[in-house]
Amino acid sequence: MKFLVCISKAPDTTTKIAFTDNNTKFNNDKVVFIVNPYDEWYALVRALELKEKLGGTVTVINVGATDCDAIIRKALAIGADDAVRIDAEPIDAMFVAKQIAQYVKANAYDLVLCGKETIDYNGSEVGGMIAGLLDWGYVSLASSLELNGDLATLNREIAGGYETVVVKTPFVLSAAKGMAEARIPNMRGIMAARTKPVAVVPVFACENYTTILSYELPKEKTGVKLVSPDNVDELVSLLHNEAKVI
Amino acid sequence: MPILVFVESANGIFKKSNFEAVSYGARIADQLRTDSFVINFEDLSDDVLKSLGDFGASKVYRVKNDSLKNFDAGFYAKVLFDIAQKLNATTVIFSFDYSGKAIAPVLAAKMNAGFVAGAIDLPMIDGVIMKIRKNVFSGKAIATYAIHSENKIVALTPNTVVPITTENRCSVENLEVAINPSDSKVKVKEVVKASGKVTLSDADVVVSAGRGLKGPENWGMVEEMASILGAATACSRPVADINWRPHEEHVGQTGLTVRPNLYIALGISGAIQHLAGVNGSKVIVVVNKDPEAPFFKAADYGIVGDVFEVVPKLNEAFKKFKSVI
Numbered sequence: 001m002k003f004l005v006c007i008s009k010a011p012d013t014t015t016k017i018a019f020t021d022n023n024t025k026f027n028n029d030k031v032v033f034i035v036n037p038y039d040e041w042y043a044l045v046r047a048l049e050l051k052e053k054l055g056g057t058v059t060v061i062n063v064g065a066t067d068c069d070a071i072i073r074k075a076l077a078i079g080a081d082d083a084v085r086i087d088a089e090p091i092d093a094m095f096v097a098k099q100i101a102q103y104v105k106a107n108a109y110d111l112v113l114c115g116k117e118t119i120d121y122n123g124s125e126v127g128g129m130i131a132g133l134l135d136w137g138y139v140s141l142a143s144s145l146e147l148n149g150d151l152a153t154l155n156r157e158i159a160g161g162y163e164t165v166v167v168k169t170p171f172v173l174s175a176a177k178g179m180a181e182a183r184i185p186n187m188r189g190i191m192a193a194r195t196k197p198v199a200v201v202p203v204f205a206c207e208n209y210t211t212i213l214s215y216e217l218p219k220e221k222t223g224v225k226l227v228s229p230d231n232v233d234e235l236v237s238l239l240h241n242e243a244k245v246i
Numbered sequence: 247m248p249i250l251v252f253v254e255s256a257n258g259i260f261k262k263s264n265f266e267a268v269s270y271g272a273r274i275a276d277q278l279r280t281d282s283f284v285i286n287f288e289d290l291s292d293d294v295l296k297s298l299g300d301f302g303a304s305k306v307y308r309v310k311n312d313s314l315k316n317f318d319a320g321f322y323a324k325v326l327f328d329i330a331q332k333l334n335a336t337t338v339i340f341s342f343d344y345s346g347k348a349i350a351p352v353l354a355a356k357m358n359a360g361f362v363a364g365a366i367d368l369p370m371i372d373g374v375i376m377k378i379r380k381n382v383f384s385g386k387a388i389a390t391y392a393i394h395s396e397n398k399i400v401a402l403t404p405n406t407v408v409p410i411t412t413e414n415r416c417s418v419e420n421l422e423v424a425i426n427p428s429d430s431k432v433k434v435k436e437v438v439k440a441s442g443k444v445t446l447s448d449a450d451v452v453v454s455a456g457r458g459l460k461g462p463e464n465w466g467m468v469e470e471m472a473s474i475l476g477a478a479t480a481c482s483r484p485v486a487d488i489n490w491r492p493h494e495e496h497v498g499q500t501g502l503t504v505r506p507n508l509y510i511a512l513g514i515s516g517a518i519q520h521l522a523g524v525n526g527s528k529v530i531v532v533v534n535k536d537p538e539a540p541f542f543k544a545a546d547y548g549i550v551g552d553v554f555e556v557v558p559k560l561n562e563a564f565k566k567f568k569s570v571i
């Protein structure tokens with residue numbers, strides 16, 4: 001089984017969000033970038049578990065510039081066999097999906113695993129787009145994955161519960177919580193990662209359909225109104241009369 | 247060129263997020279002086295489908311086919327692609343919910359459409375360009391996107407745009423499209439839903455608790471508050487990780503994102519990763535014994551106090567309030 005795991009770089013979850021160039025660019029000065037948690041904790045680890053059980057290879061793929069090398073090494077340290085970096089600044093989700101779909105067309109894979117969403121742009125888009133471009137099946141927000149030959153069984157999140165689906169490889173999934181438990185790379189993994197192959201692939205020329213014009217920060221809360229613990233009736237009345245939410 | 251709005255009910259009942267999407271599509275259609283057509287795959291009665299007309303739809307198309315009883319995002323996208331061609335539509339609206347998140351990106355790839363996933367208000371339309379705001383960085387910022395392709399897909403975040411009722415002028419029609427069941431690749435074997443309880447993702451009120459509750463045996467008062475308020479229950483991540491509460495209740499950056507009208511946080515510190523999943527809530531109430539807890543900075547109302555004292559008192563007060571209104 002050949003697994004391809006899509007990994008994205010994302011600002012560490014405690015990053016203070018700020019913008020430059022008249023609020024048109026994210027200020028990544030001093031920002032620590034990590035592997036997008038859904039990609040690392042769930043998609044990558046489940047692919048590794050299945051490879052350990054069933055055999056095969058796990059390749060990670062990233063669309064990004066050289067500043068993504070560190071997150072690629074992290075994925076290799078956790079256990080991926082090799083990596084592909086498509087050498088381009090990701091412009092939008094469709095651009096990323098087209099790069100990856102193009103790569104998959106030229107290099108046969110059985111399963112493409114994405115994360116549920118990137119924690120910066122929160123789109124949940126790339127996985128479905130890759131499936132659409134390849135005309136493969138798509139299972140979104142999968143919380144478990146089992147493989148039996150070319151038949152996969154997955155649970156996927158739906159409103160108020162989950163459903164169990166079956167699909168034949170090849171297909172694309174987006175991985176949500178539950179699929180696996182995060183792994184911490186050990187010293188051996190970190191050493192091994194240094195010599196694992198990272199193929200740098202030139203960009204596949206394509207248009208993008210969206211651009212970000214500007215950013216803004218949400219309106220600040222006006223400040224919390226404190227109510228005494230001995231006067232909970234006042235809170236109830238504020239929620240009813242002032243906030244009008246009960 | 248008409249605007250299409252895809253809607254999927256919850257077991258035959260339309261929810262607020264469906265009305266929001268229909269109203270959103272109708273208002274875009276008004277701006278463009280065109281029609282908005284609602285597409286539904288569920289074989290519902292005329293009356294149920296007509297209720298969508300109250301929110302401005304020009305027409306509701308019912309697409310009937312046995313193979314559509316099986317939810318398959320890629321297959322649905324294929325059928326929607328054919329429908330868009332047949333109706334000469336270039337813009338398709340979804341709700342940014344479970345089915346929208348599954349279908350919309352596949353359709354975007356098939357239509358070569360620019361896609362904004364998670365719009366939070368109406369677009370500004372400027373010729374072929376649509377400018378749309380959406381939340382980014384888990385609600386810590388808002389970005390304005392421009393879609394500049396001819397084809398466009400927008401998925402609307404629930405609970406962000408108030409649906410507007412109009413005079414019902416809508417008709418229901420069956421739409422005939424060629425559907426090839428063998429195009430479906432993903433088969434649903436089983437659907438498991440928690441019954442009876444209010445589902446977290448579309449609850450108006452959410453009562454959530456964290457490690458301050460000390461142990462799973464203390465959740466009775468949390469559930470009681472939820473039941474008095476008709477609310478769903480949620481929790482912080484460590485609480486789900488140590489199995490005090492089921493994983494489906496975990497909200498935050500790595501769990502579910504919720505945007506209720508009222509979010510009540512009991513004994514939760516308000517770490518940034520927790521806030522990322524709840525900061526879209528209209529009103530936040532925090533009960534925490536530590537006045538320095540970061541959650542108070544994100545709250546509208548707060549009580550500095552011990553949950554074991556405050557929550558039982560609050561439950562009495564909510565009960566009294568509910569019995570008089």
Ligand SMILES: Cc1cc2nc3c(=O)[nH]c(=O)nc-3n(C[C@H](O)[C@H](O)[C@H](O)COP(=O)(O)OP(=O)(O)OC[C@H]3O[C@@H](n4cnc5c(N)ncnc54)[C@H](O)[C@@H]3O)c2cc1C
Pocket residue numbers: 013037455456457458459481482483484485496497498499500501512513514515516517518519520523533534535536539551552553554
């Ligand atoms: C990458 C990453 C992703 C994460 N994702 C999430 C996520 O999705 N969701 C999430 O929730 N967390 C997430 N976390 C964890 C997050 O950082 C916090 O650790 C977590 O939210 C803390 O949970 P808590 O507030 O329940 O517990 P604690 O931090 O232990 O806080 C307990 C609070 O209860 C108060 N308290 C204690 N006793 C009482 C009492 N008797 N009465 C009143 N108040 C009391 C305390 O003052 C304290 O503020 C993530 C962390 C990382 C690194």
Ligand SMILES: Nc1ncnc2c1ncn2[C@@H]1O[C@H](COP(=O)(O)O)[C@@H](O)[C@H]1O
Pocket residue numbers: 005006007008009036038039061062063064090093096113114115116117118121122123124125126127
């Ligand atoms: N630049 C990228 N390179 C590789 N994979 C990506 C990239 N951006 C997003 N992805 C994958 O697509 C998933 C969904 O991203 P998004 O659609 O941006 O929410 C992520 O969890 C990754 O698995």
